[in-house]
Amino acid sequence: MQKEWRCMKMLHLSKAGSSEVVNKRQVVWSMRIAQLFVLSFSLLSAALYVSLIPQYYNVLVGKCILQGCGNLVPAMPLPANGFSLEQFGLLFVLIDVLFTFVFYMTSAIVLWKGFREPMGLVAVVAMVSFGSTFPSLVMAASKGAGFAHYWFLGISMLSWVSLSLFLLLFPNGKFVPNWSRFVFVLIMIVDVMTLFYEGQMWEKFHIPAIVQFLWYGSSTLILIYSQLYRFRNRATAAERQQTKWVVYGASIAIVGFIGMSALFDPSLNDGTALTYVYLNAVLNASLTAIPITLMFAVLRQRLWNIDPLVKRTLVYGSLSVCIVLIYTVTVLYLSRVIQTRDHYVASLLATAIVAVAFAPLKEWLQRQINRLMKGRHDDPYAVLLELGNQLIQPQDPDAMLNAVVRTVKDALRIPYTAIYTGIGGQTTLVASAGSLLYEQHVLPIIHRGKEMGTLHIASRSAGEGFTAEDNKFLDVLLRQAGPIVENWHMTQGMKLLAQDLQESREKLVIAREEERLYIRNNLHDDLAPKLAALALNAATAQIYVETQPKVAIDMLADLRKVIRSTVDEIRTLVHDLRPPTLDELGLIGAIQERIALLSKPAAMLAGEKGAEVLDIQLYTPGLLPPLPAAVEVAVYRIVTEALVNVVKHTKATTCTVRLEVSEVDQLHVEIRDNGAHFTPLTVHPVAEGKSGIGLVSMRERAAELGGHCHIDRPAGGGTRVLAVIPLS
Template sequence: MTAPLRTALRCAALAPVAGASVASQWWAPPSPSGRWVLWAVIVGLGLTASYALVTARRGASAPSRLLGLSAAALLSAPLLAAAGVPELAVVPVVLASTVTLPLAALRVVEVRPVSRALRWAEASVALCGAGCAVASVTGGEPALIAAGVASGTAMCAGTWVLFELTSGDDRRRVLWLVLGAAATTLAGMLLFALDNSLTPGFPAGVVAVGAVSLLLPGSITVALVAPRAVDVRVVMRGAAVLIVMLALSAAVYEGVAAVWELAVGARPGKGVPPLLAAGIAAGYQPVRRHVEAVMDEMLFGRSADPVETLTRLGTDLTAGAPPPLWLHTLRTTLGVPGIELRQEDTVVATAGTVDPDHVQVTALRADGEKVGDLVVGLPPGHLRLPRAAAVVVDLVAAPLAQALHAARLSEQLRLSRGRTVTALEEERRRMRRDLHDGLGPTLTGIAYTADAVANLIATDPEHAVGTLRALRADVGDTITEIRRIVYGLRPRALDELGLVEAIRQRTAPLRVADGRPLTVTVDAPEQLPQLPAAVEVTAYRVAVEAVTNIARHAAVTAATLTLELRGSTHLRVTVADSGRCTEPWTPGVGIQSMHERVEQIGGTLTVRTTPEGATITAELPLAIPE
């Protein structure tokens, strides 16, 4: 038998009892004195719906069975009353109200804590409920009231134990119980006051009482089925603040009215109440914010000390401590479960444990640029950071942003230096290989040939002459190899033609992928100042590499290259094309090589791509720092 079928059969078992209970209200209508019978039908039907929902979600669990027993007990009461035994009909109502429903409430958690106090609370609920049932039969009203109060007290004690022993979703379930009990109590008090003043009719009053009685079963159902459907903490806090504000508003209104009556001798006239109401409305929002802050302080403990936090954090930053130590200091002084420092989607550092669903995120900005986020885990039970803690976070955001920005720049500098050292070592390795594998054997051969010539001059002059000619060819090859190595270090055209003409000479023969010539327009000053050798080589390499990339990858036949002096401090090299980019662009080896060359001399390289084309800009310093 499948699980859905078993669930349907369990729910269907209550259907005949529910139908008979409803039908009994027609063949044996209750009198006003027996209105509890109609109440039992209303609440029994509500519990039947709760039983069906919980069983469909959690199967034949202990809470669903207890809800089903509660529904069956309440629905059986009207049948017993219709059968002429109203004395016995009261018993299942009392047992459902004081035993099975409270026990269902105490079983809402997924993992039942091991607690002797909780077992004693459940046993007390069952014992007191049994006492209430006996008192209802014997007619001992004082005993019935005493047993009912004891049962309610035991349930409150059990709920408190559950709250202390649970966390996460289980604690949310317990909070739903607290909300349901509080709502039932407040609504019952309000209904009692209305009953004394308005005296509603028989059916209306019973329906209202039944609706109030279903608040607790409804909260049990939500706790079991969907504890995260609504954040119960938001509901509880909002309800508490609303009740406090309503009480304060009523107290202010009645207090002013009483003082007016004492001073004038009569209640305020027609014009005073609207003015008083307007004054209360004007001050409602500021007072509400203050009430929320005070409530947070009262419920969730001591707030952070801004001076202490800034002092300790400043000590860490001054000492050059790493980011995890910053967060540890901040977490300790704020008293939060965890803090994270993020850059984009990367967690830079963390301290403690952070629940991603229960955090407050503060953007960190340095010089108008967002450099990261400070993610603060909220303390247990908090909906937001306490006011003083939020002030501390706002205060430390600026120095943290500057420190994070400085740390990022230091890391970039470290990586840049690493790339520079790697490039230098690779260049040295290349030169060593060229000298060892190219010039080394050639020069060795020249030396041996010279020795051979010296030995042949006296005995075989003609052979010596031929050997000298071969030696001359080897020397020529060696000169060519030396030139190749030298030109690899610094292009020959730079010394012969200068930077601008060297670029023109190198880019003139370039062609695009389909064979058409690439027209490069070079815009440069008539006379460039004497540039440092490293800057001149970098400008040449970047310009040539950028134009070559256009020839290889951009479907255009024209490019623009601009050399521009930026005051007396920088040379700007800009290469642009008008090729349309229809696919995501990913930088390759050429762009990375240009970045490394520019960073080696302290410059910056930016690449900007748009659907209308791409632009590469290099800012090169005219004076290289030592």
Template sequence: MVGLEVARQAGGSPRRPTAVWAAAGAWAGSLVTVTVGLVLGGGNPSPYLLVDSVQGLVYPAVGGLVAARRPRNPVGWLLVGIGAAHGLDVLTGALLLRGVPLAAWAENWLWFPGLGTLTAVLPFVVPDGRPPGRRWRPFLLLSAGTVGLATLVAMAQPTIQGRPGELLTNPVGVPGAAAAVGPAFVLYLTCSVVAVASFVRRWMTSDRDMRRALLPVLVAVVVVVLALVTVKAVQELGGGPAAGPLVQAVVLPLIPVSVAVSVLRHRLFDIELVLRRSVVYLVLAVLLGAVYAALIFVTTGLLRHRFPTVPVTVATVGVALGFAPLRTVVQRAVSRVLFGDRDDPYAVLSALGHRLAAARRPGGALDGVTELVCRTLRVPAASLVGRNGTVVAATGTLPPAALRLPIVIDGEEEGELLVAPRAPGETFGRRDRELLEDLARSAGPALRSDRLAAELRRSRERLVAAREEERRRLRRDLHDGLGPALAAITLQLDVAEAQLTRDIRAAGELLAEVRRSAAHVVADMRRVVSDLRPAELDDLGLPAALDRVAERISPGGPAVSVRCAPLPALSAAVEVAAYRIVQEAVTNAVRHSGARRVTVDVAARDGELTVCVQDDGTGLRPDAVPGVGTESMRERAAELGGAVDTRSRAAGGTQVAARLPLEPR
């Protein structure tokens, strides 16, 4: 049941119940074996009884989890076997202390199958259960055979170690087996080196996903090796307490745990947390070990003869006092290397503020945002996407599974900040997301400023294009309309002049025709001039001109009323924009809303001219698309730095509200 429950927590119901029960049975057997061994050996325990006991419990538990989830992967079963060997070693060690004869024989060789499998076989098959290539398969078979052969050599030794200082005759010993110990040990070391080489080869030739799977194993091995070397060095330098078994009991379980993480890759553990803490405690162990060794070395030379226990005491106290502050410093340094400035959001936001303030060209600040995100958070790529979906700034190449953070200003989505994960399949933690959201909010004004600057450039381009188009139209009207008309009048005058001496009546008729032609020319001229700027504005001013608009609409349409507060002197551009916006808004109300009444309010306040046109018609449809007239009003206001808002009224009808700055922006 234990194995079944573990398998379910690891990712769903197991597909092979036999494997689950086998793994659970192996762990239960090891638990019983270790428990019995500890009970029997409690009176006079061996220093390494704790090491074997911990491994006899951890290896079968972790191996059973792997075997239950990956029954066809031999890695889980190898871990179970290694743990079983350690569990049996605990039991035989306890029986040896109790004086059981065969226990001495078993104790002399049971330790090796687990160690040999761990160092000479397991590196070949982590994490997928297969060697890194076909060329490595013979070496794997050779290593497995070597472990078995070395175990047989150990079993067949003529003499065996009994209790401490006691040599016994092996009841199943083989004469001459002692001579095979040296060659078997050399072969075993060679196979272990080849096994490690296969692991290194797999690392160097694999893709990023496989390297990420192997990384926990690599970190665990480095931590174990450095921890054991540090303890050994401390003991050799200062003769400190025999902490070797305790340290082994603490660090050796890192290996099966890391192997399980590598094989399953189901985020049974927080990879980021494991990685960071592993590196932190690795660096911390090295530093504290160096401090401990240095303190013992110095104090031993000074006080060894008078106070033999003082060096160890001083070193222990020094390490204890320095652990907490040193751990904080190391953890910050490691976190900065692995995850950037995530733990110091103020520094990141301050750097972003300086980068935005130092921008020398439009859009340059946004390039700095993406570069800053990548540098400070150690992410491979980031980009800023504008409101219309265009990429305005990018650093690196984004994968499809990038994190998307909307940038919202004043309730409107201005764009998105897209950030690539640090590694494929990795997700950002809570602190990462909070900092990225703060960065997105801080970059929002710069993104809006860039959009407005782009719109201003496009507006200026449209103004230039409109001016040139207006000049072209004027030239066409003058050339194609007024020019021929004036030429015709000139010809008619010449004919009339010639008729004056022969036929005064005909000359009079020609002059009447000339008068009518001249009237048409004057009308055309007025039309051209009116298209440039409404004459009513120059003749009457804005308030009276708006009254004329209302008068032209009211007789056959809805009642239009104009309320115009006292206005300051307005620029020609503001007058024309206000006049055209009112003209277009009233026309839309007459044509589309079915209104019976239209109200126009014009006032100047807070440096702006406000124009509000309201009707009591049907209002805007939810699916209504802005037409040419609405876009024209918006463009006229935007050209002056203003804005137009068109919406349905709560009381019914439509409202068009325009804000035009009195001074150009």
């Protein structure tokens, strides 16, 4: 069974592999057929086009220039002084041929470099078709030529269909959005009907010109919208760059076509052949942006950054329009004021005005377009000035950080900006503006050689980086953001310190009240009943003194024992509040007494084990300044606990206790031994066993007085306890 199963599985895999091979072969053959069709179509169209060039020249010279050829070529009177009829005919032929030559050359490059790209084949068909039929050459020269005439009628229809298909599918071959496929079907139906009626469909059905305008305008806008929609929602980084080139070329062509078509109106020009030469040349030059940008987009090789080109186009295009308007308005106004007919003086003054206004107008337009596209990265100091004006207003550090992130976001026109910094060992978001749409870049915020935080900024679009001007702006701004983040850290530290201080005060108050409650309970529940019993026993003994002296003597003996135990309890209670030796001997004397008391059992223990006797030495600066009672108690408890730990746990042979007063009015208490290490987190009771403070309590006692206590292990061995307590 297993053998049969393996055979069946191998047979199934072999069938799947063979079907996959068949599918690949079908794709390869389909692609080869498409390549052959596009190559044949291009060569045939180019050959027919070249064959019609002489005929076009003859038609222009013989009829079209002087008498007109319908909608193809209007009648154009020759200027009095200028080129001859033959020269004008040659100029029109050269303009059309150069236009078509640009389309043919870009198509050849795409066909050569992108021969295996389906979108490249569609682009070739679109460029060959449009480049052949947009000029009036083929239509004017092929009338009555039979096959050539109908061939180019079909190509004219194919040019708009293939160009529409290219814009709807580029760059990944899918209709985006999905409903755009129905728009393409509608465009194809209209173009096929136009071919069927040989370009006279609109006149045949008496469709108004406004409907024609709306149809062509809306369909063109849909084609551009599909590219913009794909750019914003579906495209990858490389596809976005390709789409930029396509939209850029289409925008230049549409603007040039609309602008120059308006100037073809006879009411806006003198209608001479020389004027039409200029208009045709500029119109064709603007439309050649389509094949050049399509070639860059399809090939995807060396996709240069198009943003500087777009900015320069906008700047010089706007500048040209402004200069033309200034010149025209100035000439018309000065002509009326001066009332001259030859306009020489007006033209001279208008030229001077344009020359003076050129430089500042160019700078202003450059600045406005830069800010429109990339924000204010070219003027970081003005942005810093505005930020400084915001920061001098009374506001908390959080508001300052929010002002910084908003300034970066608005100045660079990016969708998201945020500042992260470390709080409590964790990286935390402290300020943000906008929403994160694309990938983000992280930049460190460094101040005084220390990284205070990080600035997170998002790209303007997917895959788009930042320019050198952007990085320069960010470098300048990060230098100013460092002190602001440091100020925020200091404020947060002060808040945490104030919070810790408040908690410490609350703990002190609670500890004080607990201590008072403890004393009250001892006095009320223990000492008070005992004193009352003493008074009662004394009164009873007084009664028995005369009648029963022996009973009175026994009662007085018991009374004496009770009084002694009561005195011991009172001493214990007082000792818990403050060691009596501090009042009797002072701090240094009390420590010396504690050292003496601990040295005796340590010496006896060492003698039993045959070990070396522990030597404890006290070093003081002589006379200590008057110390507060709380400081004396804390120092005494810390030294006592440290010495007990040395005796019990370290097996040390030497131990030094050092008290010093520093220049900044701080008392340094150091207990250092040469014994073995011990775990510094264990809480041990003190020798007296009553108060029960351990190592944790040592730290707490120092912290309650505004100081600190830590335990370390020096390089030479042993253990060191260092407590620093301020005296002021």
